[in-house]
Amino acid sequence: MKAKKHHSDFAVRLMEHLVVPTFVLDQTGHVIIWNKSCERLTGIAAADVIGTKRHWTGFYTEERPCLADLVIAHGGSQIPSLYTVDCSTDPDRDIFSAENWCHLPIVAGLRYLAIDAGPIHDEDGKLIAVVETLRDITVQKEAQDKLEVLARQDSLTGIPNRRLFDEYLEAEWQIATGTNHPLALLMIDIDHFKAYNDTLGHLAGDHCLKRIAELISAQTRRECDVCARYGGEEFAVILPRTDLAGAVAVAKRIARAVSLARIRNPGLGPTSKLTMSIGASAYDADNRPISPDELLRSADAALYAAKQSGRACVRTPSSLRAA
Template identity: 50%
Template structure:
């Protein structure tokens, strides 16, 4: 005797066929978080065939190298508390309609990275019981990379690739506020290319640009990931060093000065020495609540000014700027280690 097909089974079969032909990459989990639908668009997006995941909980392998929850898993488990740790950008739909998120996925099968916009929502029966979770995916990689490129252009100096002045000012405000909260030291290096106008006049603006690029590259190579190096303006640079004691900042400044000496960028202008050198002013503050970051900048600027007027090609601490200011000192040959003025 042939079994009569129930209307609900017909509807379910139709829904599955419909999802298979959707142009939107889609997969469906049952309440046990097993894959019951993995449509053709999802196969194309991930490179993973439906046969590899249907009936399993291995759908995560299509998107990540290590086992972790996908968005549909969080819906099935009602774990909205994990959204923040797993997805940098997310929203929770109202009325229990699911979650939306964006995330970089490593796509192990394809060997590339995609930035995916993800929506996952539950399907309940008439009694409110969960019967499935549907996850849909949109490839937003091109848009995300374009957005990142625009942000980089807006925050970077076009010549050196370092942070620009606006970006540096924002970083200073953030790190100053953090240092106030944590009572930790914040150090600032202000760096100036000695006799740069003479260099430009002698070698031309193209060579001048090359010189600044070389200085910027040396700075970027010699700093920690947490430090912020910026082109502060013209031939002047700045380095912001969070959680850095004064002695550490002085050591970094000296290494930077020596790195430029080792580049041996020929200068040759009268009274400028044979090679390009740097003058660096260093200041450190553990900011109190009533202090402004302007104080840190002013003290580093004062140290830089004193360094340039006491012979150039040297590192000078803000603590000793006043005591040495005005004392003319001969410039040692580039490459010779200076005694730091603390």
């Protein structure tokens, strides 16, 4: 019996001095171990939580289940609604893993923690405790988030790239068709940009693309509007809650802003200025494309028509039908 108690005491002391922040709940959800590393992570002394169910105060500003509580309650199905990421690989055995932003009220503010929780059973298979361990991976998460932003942002102009444009278009399409609100799209091309590049060089071309991105963004004034670099010298604008007439008005505003900027294009002559060809399409009361791809193809066809019409103009699907 003494040997068994000795092993038990050793296990507790080992848990208390683990370098990994760890706490243990008994089968009723009361804290029985809150180790030194957990004290350092949260700023909460073991004496303040041992014997209580207030372990949540170390990680959240309002009472809510920790992962260990979900193990006791067999509540794995709640993880997606409570945690940023569910990483569980063996949920059938009530071994849960998750990641979450936690607000450590006393010491560190908002931190991103990787959390693991699993049950401890006695010889008869009865639950006697749950162990939860935590790792602060805030630095890795912030680096990952920055990479994800960069992956969706055009590195030259700083506006969304094609990948993010596609995501926004799909999301706005679902909203528009689900609520029967209009949705418009502009496809924009810089006229004779090759002549500009060939004459002034690619550094000047990059500066020009950044300037055009600024001008287009300035004319898409609502927070819900999305201006993206679609590729090369082509831009695209998503205009939620906007019908075709509204899209044409925005397109003309963009064309006028570029005209007023008076950006030289000496590749076409000493007095030539950059102009824009714009195609507009919409999902609205008069236009019913059946998918976001069809909406995009419609705007692209209108853009092609604008180029074929001599450039420096705005065209819509209705102008194609008239032709």
